[in-house]
Amino acid sequence: MSAAETGAEARTIVALGLEGSANKLGVGIVKHVYPTGVPGDAELRPEMIEWANVRDTYNPPPGEGFLPRDVAAHHRATIIMLLNQALAEAKLTPKDLHCICYTKGPGMGAPLQSVALVARTLSQIWKLPLVGVNHCVGHIEMGRAITGAENPVVLYVSGGNTQVIAYSQQTYRIFGETLDIAIGNCLDRFARVLKLPNNPSPGYNIEQYAKRGSKYIELPYTVKGMDVSFSGILSFIEKLAKTEADKYTPEDLCYSLQETMFAMLVEITERAMAHIGSKEVLVVGGVGCNVRLQEMMGQMAKEREGKVFATDMRYCIDNGIMIAQAGALAFARGFTTPIKDSWITQRFRTDQVHVEWRT
Amino acid sequence: MAEQVLIRQGAEARVYKTTIDGRTAIAKQRFSKKYRHPELDKKLTRGRLNQEARSLKRCKEHGICAPDVIRVDKESATLYIEFISGPTLKEWISGSTDEHEQGELMDVVGQILHRMHSHNIIHGDLTTSNMIINDEPVLIDFGLSQISPSAEDKAVDLYVLERAFISTHPDSETLFARVLEAYRRDDAADAVLRRLEAVRQRGRKRDMTG
Numbered sequence: 001m002s003a004a005e006t007g008a009e010a011r012t013i014v015a016l017g018l019e020g021s022a023n024k025l026g027v028g029i030v031k032h033v034y035p036t037g038v039p040g041d042a043e044l045r046p047e048m049i050e051w052a053n054v055r056d057t058y059n060p061p062p063g064e065g066f067l068p069r070d071v072a073a074h075h076r077a078t079i080i081m082l083l084n085q086a087l088a089e090a091k092l093t094p095k096d097l098h099c100i101c102y103t104k105g106p107g108m109g110a111p112l113q114s115v116a117l118v119a120r121t122l123s124q125i126w127k128l129p130l131v132g133v134n135h136c137v138g139h140i141e142m143g144r145a146i147t148g149a150e151n152p153v154v155l156y157v158s159g160g161n162t163q164v165i166a167y168s169q170q171t172y173r174i175f176g177e178t179l180d181i182a183i184g185n186c187l188d189r190f191a192r193v194l195k196l197p198n199n200p201s202p203g204y205n206i207e208q209y210a211k212r213g214s215k216y217i218e219l220p221y222t223v224k225g226m227d228v229s230f231s232g233i234l235s236f237i238e239k240l241a242k243t244e245a246d247k248y249t250p251e252d253l254c255y256s257l258q259e260t261m262f263a264m265l266v267e268i269t270e271r272a273m274a275h276i277g278s279k280e281v282l283v284v285g286g287v288g289c290n291v292r293l294q295e296m297m298g299q300m301a302k303e304r305e306g307k308v309f310a311t312d313m314r315y316c317i318d319n320g321i322m323i324a325q326a327g328a329l330a331f332a333r334g335f336t337t338p339i340k341d342s343w344i345t346q347r348f349r350t351d352q353v354h355v356e357w358r359t
Numbered sequence: 360m361a362e363q364v365l366i367r368q369g370a371e372a373r374v375y376k377t378t379i380d381g382r383t384a385i386a387k388q389r390f391s392k393k394y395r396h397p398e399l400d401k402k403l404t405r406g407r408l409n410q411e412a413r414s415l416k417r418c419k420e421h422g423i424c425a426p427d428v429i430r431v432d433k434e435s436a437t438l439y440i441e442f443i444s445g446p447t448l449k450e451w452i453s454g455s456t457d458e459h460e461q462g463e464l465m466d467v468v469g470q471i472l473h474r475m476h477s478h479n480i481i482h483g484d485l486t487t488s489n490m491i492i493n494d495e496p497v498l499i500d501f502g503l504s505q506i507s508p509s510a511e512d513k514a515v516d517l518y519v520l521e522r523a524f525i526s527t528h529p530d531s532e533t534l535f536a537r538v539l540e541a542y543r544r545d546d547a548a549d550a551v552l553r554r555l556e557a558v559r560q561r562g563r564k565r566d567m568t569g
Contacts, residue, residue, distance in 0.1 A: 216398050221403065224516075225483070225519035225523065227519060259396045260399065263392075263394065263395040270370045
């Protein structure tokens with residue numbers, strides 16, 4: 001029923017999202033409109049309007065990873081500029097906002113802390129409630145909002161996470177995950193071995209090298225049930241790159257690394273789809289931008305008569321609007337985070353969040 | 360060739376019911392996956408076909424209930440095995456309300472897993488769908504199996520089963536605890552269970568940046 005029919009007034013929520021759990025700092029603003037004004041009906045998905053989504057990335061020199069201390073310094077130095085940019089882009093003032101959403105975790109301690117501090121300060125100056133958001137749930141909700149996927153199996157792949165997730169009973173349940181390091185971490189570390197630039201991201205540069213590779217080098221392939229393991233592949237290929245550099249080109253190594261690791265991911269995703277009987281798959285997280293991964297996932301889905309949903313760099317790489325998106329959904333159901341509980345946590349599992357906004 | 364009836368289309372194999380030499384049998388045909396590199400695909404399909412047959416035979420040799428291997432057809436990547444009737448453990452659990460009866464079956468499952476591991480057979484994909492309840496539980500689906508003496512591999516094997524229990528059967532913690540209790544039969548099993556603790560901890564730690 002429309003608002004006119006029920007006589008109810010539409011409810012609007014404008015949420016600011018702050019994200020800085022790793023080396024990207026993002027600020028986003030989202031507007032949700034509930035036409036009947038009652039977000040109590042969990043079936044109802046609000047009309048979502050994107051107002052701003054700005055980001056700045058801290059990149060260490062080639063051959064180096066990013067250190068928490070340096071990332072936090074970057075976030076502290078950049079956040080006010082990004083905040084002003086987001087408000088200007090949205091043509092809004094702080095008075096137009098209803099809540100301030102920030103990443104509670106998981107992530108690196110110092111960067112998370114630096115952003116949470118800004119969130120707390122803004123909340124007190126502007127007298128707006130805080131909403132602490134789980135980073136992984138942010139990725140999932142943004143992916144659902146952008147692609148329109150209804151109830152997909154979610155593959156979440158990034159620098160710190162590798163999980164196959166499916167929704168059931170108000171929880172995003174983890175069906176499969178890495179038994180050791182995350183896929184993005186494995187790619188980043190191999191990029192460091194090859195001294196590839198960190199700009200725009202190590203994974204992007206591996207992808208470009210892989211496009212020029214053609215010779216498939218056999219690497220360890222480790223799938224256990226719906227879980228995967230990457231640490232063995234990493235030590236194996238690091239050794240090849242260091243000791244047999246004359247035999248293998250960096251292009252072929254990158255190509256074989258991608259082919260092997262992505263096949264493992266597609267395999268466990270397919271197994272989860274078969275297990276729960278779903279035909280949709282949504283890929284989120286930074287590694288989800290990789291076109292070869294999307295292509296392989298598409299091939300698998302096609303063979304199952306299913307469909308792949310993926311987003312582009314604006315959304316699959318860490319961003320502020322995804323935090324605003326997930327935060328606004330929780331806020332509409334009355335969820336807020338009091339100042340005394342506005343701490344951050346490096347470990348915060350996806351399945352610890354009560355997903356009240358879905359049935 | 361006898362008539363084949365498709366009974367299950369899995370993620371990587373089609374499973375048919377058929378008859379061989381007057382015996383009801385299962386034909387498990389692995390198919391190639393176009394998304395992966397042809398060389399990798401060939402290696403995985405062939406490797407898993409052979410490994411499954413090898414592990415099934417090894418189970419039989421050591422008195423662990425598993426289907427008989429009738430024939431391995433490498434050409435068509437098909438494994439012919441004995442047909443085992445009965446519900447899967449998953450179906451059995453959802454159909455049973457008797458806690459005593461459930462506990463007793465979990466004891467048997469724990470003992471069987473212990474025997475399997477003491478002969479260094481790692482199943483690789485333990486779930487409640489991969490056990491059929493006949494006279495006693497029969498293990499199937501050894502495609503991801505390997506032979507390994509390491510406590511780490513055995514612990515991960517149990518961890519995979521634990522995760523399957525939790526995600527498939529809500530509130531099944533006590534059932535799985537019973538499986539582990541029955542598994543703890545000697546010092547080697549103790550070492551595996553200590554290792555399982557470490558594997559679980561790794562699971563927590565895993566949740567870092569994203």
